[in-house]
Amino acid sequence: MNEVRSCPICLHDKSELLYTQKFAEHFEHKIVLCNFCGFVYVNNTPSQKYYNEYYKNQSKYEGTRQHEMHDEFTYKQFDYILRKFIPKNSSILEVGCSVGKLLDFIKHRGYKNLLGVEPAPECRIIAKKDYNISVITSTLEKFASKRKYDLVIFSAVLEHLTEVRNAIIKAYSLLNTNGMIYICVPDAERFHKKFDEPYGEFSTEHINFFTEKSLYQLMSNCDKVFIKSDGKAIVSLWKKIKIEDNGMHKYISQSQKKMGLILKKIELLPKNTIIWGVGALTQRLLMTTKIRNKIFKFVDSNKNLIGKKLDGIDILSPDKLVEYNNPILISSFAFKDEIAKETRKRELKNKIVTF
């Protein structure tokens, strides 16, 4: 059963049909352009589960795919990337490693810590026999690993996946701090520049058509380390960056500290305190502290609130304050100065407490 797939890059679900590629009576790919980010992809794909089964059972595929992208250009760039950015003691995981030819290439450059993941079970046996490379028979989705990796490789893989974002998120979770992701995909931007067979690029297996721009979007939570295209393939390397919290941790710990001081002040309040301000702060304090026991009356200058009750306690006008000598707590940060000014203007003799 086919599903209508949202854009794998931006998750937008509106697209424009570019072309329908027919393969058989009931098998066609609708190639669409995302209305939001411009990514071109097949939107009537079967589920990832269908593809997992498909790739598991494709024995022909095991033999052919290993040559698909590993031509002179990609090997040369990959070799450069290894030498320049990947230390020899790195732990390396290749996703969709097929029979392990690329891992063997890496092994011959002095790397020892290598592992492949590949759904087709025969690949594990061939990789062991031909290259003495360890391969786990699994999809990336199901792959469970206690250890982390310094480099995760997607070579000629992402163009096949229905859930591209999930694959990158999973890879990201498998990386050490400062770990890297290597991505090699066909360069869709240049299909027309190296025009050959009509519609030849719309194969049964390719469902995502990447450009440099779409890779940047997909990898927006990584730093680009390297990106290069020869017009056929884009070779790229991305570095995991520390997740920024934009000071949220700091804000929360500042709040905790201040809240501690507020709780102490509430504890020290006499039982007959007048609370000036019935805004969000007061309402939150009523819900989360024992301030209720300390309140005599509320005061607020908002005419819509005067005469009403909050939590069963009267809300008075500031004009009424002359009748009471109870201490007043200014329960507002936003209007703290304004309220203090008001108490001075009214020449109130009450004790004034602030947070």
Ligand SMILES: [Zn+2]
């Ligand atoms: Zn999109």
